Amino acid sequence: MISRRSFLGTAAVLASATAVSGRVQAASIPEAPSTKTTTMQPPIFPTSGPDYQPVVTLNGWTLPWRMNGEWKEFHLVAEPVVREFAPGMKVNLWGYNGQAPGPTIEAVEGDKVRIFVTNKLPEHTTVHWHGMLLPNGMDGVGGVTQPHIKPGQTFVYEFELKHSGTFMYHPHSDEMVQMAMGMMGMFVVHPRDLKFRRVDRDFVFIMSAYLVDPGTSLPKVAEMTDFNMWTWNSRVFPGIDPMPMRLGDRVRVRMGNLTMTNHPIHLHGHRCAVSCTDGGWVPESAQWPETTIDVPVGVIRAFDMVADNPGDWAFHCHKTHHAMNAMGHDIKNFIGVDKRDLARQVRKLVPDYMPMGSTGMAEMGAMEMPLPENTLPMMTGFGQFGPIEMGGMFTLMKIREGLAANDYRDPGEFKHPQGTVAYEVANSSAPSPRRSGPAAQPNAGPKAVKPGSNHKGH
Numbered sequence: 154m155i156s157r158r159s160f161l162g163t164a165a166v167l168a169s170a171t172a173v174s175g176r177v178q179a180a181s182i183p184e185a186p187s188t189k190t191t192t193m194q195p196p197i198f199p200t201s202g203p204d205y206q207p208v209v210t211l212n213g214w215t216l217p218w219r220m221n222g223e224w225k226e227f228h229l230v231a232e233p234v235v236r237e238f239a240p241g242m243k244v245n246l247w248g249y250n251g252q253a254p255g256p257t258i259e260a261v262e263g264d265k266v267r268i269f270v271t272n273k274l275p276e277h278t279t280v281h282w283h284g285m286l287l288p289n290g291m292d293g294v295g296g297v298t299q300p301h302i303k304p305g306q307t308f309v310y311e312f313e314l315k316h317s318g319t320f321m322y323h324p325h326s327d328e329m330v331q332m333a334m335g336m337m338g339m340f341v342v343h344p345r346d347l348k349f350r351r352v353d354r355d356f357v358f359i360m361s362a363y364l365v366d367p368g369t370s371l372p373k374v375a376e377m378t379d380f381n382m383w384t385w386n387s388r389v390f391p392g393i394d395p396m397p398m399r400l401g402d403r404v405r406v407r408m409g410n411l412t413m414t415n416h417p418i419h420l421h422g423h424r425c426a427v428s429c430t431d432g433g434w435v436p437e438s439a440q441w442p443e444t445t446i447d448v449p450v451g452v453i454r455a456f457d458m459v460a461d462n463p464g465d466w467a468f469h470c471h472k473t474h475h476a477m478n479a480m481g482h483d484i485k486n487f488i489g490v491d492k493r494d495l496a497r498q499v500r501k502l503v504p505d506y507m508p509m510g511s512t513g514m515a516e517m518g519a520m521e522m523p524l525p526e527n528t529l530p531m532m533t534g535f536g537q538f539g540p541i542e543m544g545g546m547f548t549l550m551k552i553r554e555g556l557a558a559n560d561y562r563d564p565g566e567f568k569h570p571q572g573t574v575a576y577e578v579a580n581s582s583a584p585s586p587r588r589s590g591p592a593a594q595p596n597a598g599p600k601a602v603k604p605g606s607n608h609k610g611h
């Protein structure tokens with residue numbers, strides 16, 4: 154883990170590199186920082202120019218830059234990378250600067266940015282700046298606005314950031330393959346006015362989906378619908394960072410979607426409103442309260458919330474198959490099927506055969522079954538009360554009193570105040586089922602229910 158201090162150091166060193174100006178000097182290509190780490194890196198605070206509250210990227214990082222006269226210079230390197238989806242599974246992807254997705258780019262409204270793109274892929278590429286208002290020739294559409302960037306070449310994009318908001322970058326060359334291989338990143342432009350829509354914590358992630366057959370490590374790039382790895386920043390639960398928040402913080406979460414379907418992202422214990430799209434800020438008068446924000450394809454949705462309810466709050470895609478890891482989708486439903494006799498027969502051939510699914514699939518969450526090489530259990534993870542039975546697009550918002558500002562370390566499991574956790578009651582004290590209407594029994598209330606005695610008259 155890179156400490157905040159050393160990160161500040163890096164930014165400062167880059168910023169103090171010889172200041173030269175003019176287009177000609179662009180030939181001196183800035184350093185291209187690279188990382189192999191898959192945990193969320195601390196925010197990079199600006200050391201020059203207007204102040205802003207920097208973002209953090211789940212399981213990712215922000216690209217350091219240098220000032221060169223009035224230009225803010227960045228260097229992206231498109232290259233093959235190895236991404237760990239979660240401990241136990243590594244996938245060969247294409248990305249930028251050592252990881253997929255690429256680092257988040259951050260700048261300020263009004264900044265002039267110069268972005269160098271070096272191609273170390275085996276085929277040509279470009280970078281399109283999704284949502285940016287820029288000169289046509291900087292839009293990165295291969296063949297239309299520029300020649301494709303051949304392997305070994307470096308191109309420069311220069312434009313002024315006309316408006317603040319949340320944007321993305323991705324190739325516009327061989328898009329189907331290059332995005333299916335993980336090439337994408339987020340681009341956040343902060344308002345010049347520090348007070349505009351100010352928040353205390355600002356999280357960013359981008360969604361991508363892959364079909365990686367168990368035992369392999371390369372996505373099938375021609376798949377159109379039946380993916381088995383639904384990721385946030387090319388990570389799946391339990392590999393996705395938790396989102397620590399201080400009780401009372403104003404929080405923004407910015408979500409990009411470059412998968413092939415929409416994702417209804419659901420928040421527990423709080424409500425929120427969409428504050429920003431890739432088209433700009435939503436006026437406050439046009440916002441309405443939600444607990445699930447649908448993120449369509451090729452779109453960004455940022456929502457704002459106040460973290461006013463302490464706890465470990467689930468935060469996940471509401472498509473249930475997207476909160477699962479590798480699974481086949483053509484399996485039969487065995488609920489209610491008694492497989493005991495079948496199991497006895499099969500065990501004569503396969504001694505450790507286990508029939509599953511007769512009562513549902515929850516037992517798979519607790520079971521540590523042997524898996525094929527390089528894949529992940531369909532549902533997994535353990536919490537303080539038992540198996541979590543999730544995967545895919547799932548994490549926890551961890552809201553705690555007294556966290557330090559900008560402290561993004563995992564605060565551990567929530568300690569529930571006494572008397573605030575759902576609890577079991579003995580069957581003998583369970584209330585009888587209530588009936589509505591005039592037929593309700595006058596003495597309805599807690600009473601002894603003997604097993605087998607409560608079905609009379611049904």
Ligand SMILES: [Cu+2]
Nearest residue numbers: 416470472475
């Ligand atoms: Cu989803």
